[in-house]
Amino acid sequence: MGGSLINQALVRLYFDVREGVRDPVAAWAKLTANSEVYRRARGGRRVPLDDDTAAELAAAAIVHTAAEHGADQVAALATSPLAELVGGLGGAVLTEQSSAPAQMLGPRYPGPATEHWARAAYVLLWGENNRTVRAPGTPWVIAGRYKGQKVVAIGPHPTRLSDETLVVRPGGDGALAMAVGHVLLKEFYLDRPAFAEHAMEWTDLPFLVRLRERGGALVPGGLLGPVADRLSLYGADGAQGTEVLLPRFDDGPGVLHRGVPAVRDGEQLVTTVFDLLLAVYGVGRPGLPGRWPSGYDDRAEPYTPGWQEAHTGVAASRTVKIARELGVTAEKTHGRCMVVPGWLDTPHADTAYRAMLALLVLTGCRDGWAQPSAGTDIPLVPYLCLHACGEDPAEVGALSWALGDGLFEDRTSRSVLLEAVRDGLPMAPPPRVLALSRWIYPLPPEVDLLIGPDERCDLAPPDARLIADAVAKLTTAPVEPGGADAEPGERRMRLLIDHAWMHEYGEALPVYRPPGAGIPLKPTQLVRMP
Numbered sequence: 001m002g003g004s005l006i007n008q009a010l011v012r013l014y015f016d017v018r019e020g021v022r023d024p025v026a027a028w029a030k031l032t033a034n035s036e037v038y039r040r041a042r043g044g045r046r047v048p049l050d051d052d053t054a055a056e057l058a059a060a061a062i063v064h065t066a067a068e069h070g071a072d073q074v075a076a077l078a079t080s081p082l083a084e085l086v087g088g089l090g091g092a093v094l095t096e097q098s099s100a101p102a103q104m105l106g107p108r109y110p111g112p113a114t115e116h117w118a119r120a121a122y123v124l125l126w127g128e129n130n131r132t133v134r135a136p137g138t139p140w141v142i143a144g145r146y147k148g149q150k151v152v153a154i155g156p157h158p159t160r161l162s163d164e165t166l167v168v169r170p171g172g173d174g175a176l177a178m179a180v181g182h183v184l185l186k187e188f189y190l191d192r193p194a195f196a197e198h199a200m201e202w203t204d205l206p207f208l209v210r211l212r213e214r215g216g217a218l219v220p221g222g223l224l225g226p227v228a229d230r231l232s233l234y235g236a237d238g239a240q241g242t243e244v245l246l247p248r249f250d251d252g253p254g255v256l257h258r259g260v261p262a263v264r265d266g267e268q269l270v271t272t273v274f275d276l277l278l279a280v281y282g283v284g285r286p287g288l289p290g291r292w293p294s295g296y297d298d299r300a301e302p303y304t305p306g307w308q309e310a311h312t313g314v315a316a317s318r319t320v321k322i323a324r325e326l327g328v329t330a331e332k333t334h335g336r337c338m339v340v341p342g343w344l345d346t347p348h349a350d351t352a353y354r355a356m357l358a359l360l361v362l363t364g365c366r367d368g369w370a371q372p373s374a375g376t377d378i379p380l381v382p383y384l385c386l387h388a389c390g391e392d393p394a395e396v397g398a399l400s401w402a403l404g405d406g407l408f409e410d411r412t413s414r415s416v417l418l419e420a421v422r423d424g425l426p427m428a429p430p431p432r433v434l435a436l437s438r439w440i441y442p443l444p445p446e447v448d449l450l451i452g453p454d455e456r457c458d459l460a461p462p463d464a465r466l467i468a469d470a471v472a473k474l475t476t477a478p479v480e481p482g483g484a485d486a487e488p489g490e491r492r493m494r495l496l497i498d499h500a501w502m503h504e505y506g507e508a509l510p511v512y513r514p515p516g517a518g519i520p521l522k523p524t525q526l527v528r529m530p
Helices: 008-020 024-032 051-069 083-088 100-105 114-119 138-146 173-190 196-202 273-281 305-312 316-333 349-363 413-422 464-474 500-504
Strands: 004-007 046-049 074-077 092-095 122-126 150-155 164-167 207-214 217-227 240-248 254-265 268-272 337-341 380-382 433-435 449-451
Touching: 004 008, 004 051, 008 024, 008 046, 024 051, 046 051, 051 074, 051 433, 051 449, 051 464, 074 083, 083 092, 083 464, 100 349, 114 138, 122 316, 150 173, 150 316, 173 273, 173 305, 173 316, 173 349, 207 240, 207 254, 207 273, 217 268, 217 500, 240 268, 240 273, 254 273, 268 273, 305 316, 316 337, 316 349, 337 349
Parallel strands: 074 092, 074 433, 092 380, 122 150, 122 337, 150 164, 217 240, 433 449
Antiparallel strands: 004 046, 207 217, 207 268, 240 254, 254 268
């Protein structure tokens, strides 16, 4: 007997069926025809089983399920040892992390390996988990400091790993990131075009955006096909200052009145993503209509360093200092700056992540988001879709901005998630085989085999390589952990997420939402760009 443990009811049924059927896959097919027998015993007594037999049983379940019900019915949490195998077979790799990196950096963004952290010249340890001294990435952070790397920790508690610490009130991370972006746009784009060449080639900043009427005014609409030959239409022939309404959440439901340069493209009035971004961040230019901050110390207009001070507790002068250090270092090192995100366990955390990611996009730090990945090309999908937020009665439409179109009025998280699955958003349907790295709750009752270390799981798996070898023996299809190579396609980093749900919530561009009562899962967290 080996180290694997298995549900007693399951192993008895498997051996009974296996004696009369030589093929493990056929045995599993026969067993699952009446799987309610051991489903009712889930969480009961587990008994030891040798690793080879345990691997055979798990492989038979995976192969049969993929062949009979589709590979997407096999799922694994990204932190499970079986994530690479499941991803290589075309299954669903689930994550509890924000979808923001996939939205802004591309769905196949791999992220830097931890050993590459030491090569960065400037690192922002951003989030609650980064104060843990013995975190897995700690040795690489220490190694980088020996090479002269500057480490700045941002979070609600001080840390011993950093050269400098910004103690931020919980939920204020997004406000700080927006203020840093304000300084970057002002000093590294308008005052001098330090990153203009990068932005033209590698971002969506020069893309044209149509302006549409809403509520008797103009609001940003969708992207157009053409790309402008310049970042801004300011000063272009035929350009006129046009007031647009933008979402504001820091002072209750409201709007910002800002101006952008716009030109006519046929029947449509258009501007660029860059011009809209300047309007959102409050970086004004002479002659444009609207209300603009008077300077960095303006506390009334978002998103200035002075404004963020009231939300975060970080002095405006320190915010300006961090922004300048990030911009200058990125310029001199050609993008060798990095954000190591922690867990932001607050409502609207994905919005804060997008504000943080915008800093990397603006400064050309293409490999600067050090979020662990599953090591697979399979898109990571939120595991919450497994149970569709239970029966949470909260209205999703309450999160829309003041000029939203009402797409989700009187809708619940559950109804929106089910609609998303029906419409084909890349989310995992309820799986029949699920590999966990730890227990999650609630669990979909349709699962035939639950693989994980917890005592309520059906099977504590042996080494993942044993299961991969067993799968290879039971199937004619090649097993390629890590997934197939994908075409590079469009590699531009995005600052505008052009999706109807993003526009509905006023989050198509970086924005700040304060902490407070929220909904467990927003539709915008599920949006994935092709």
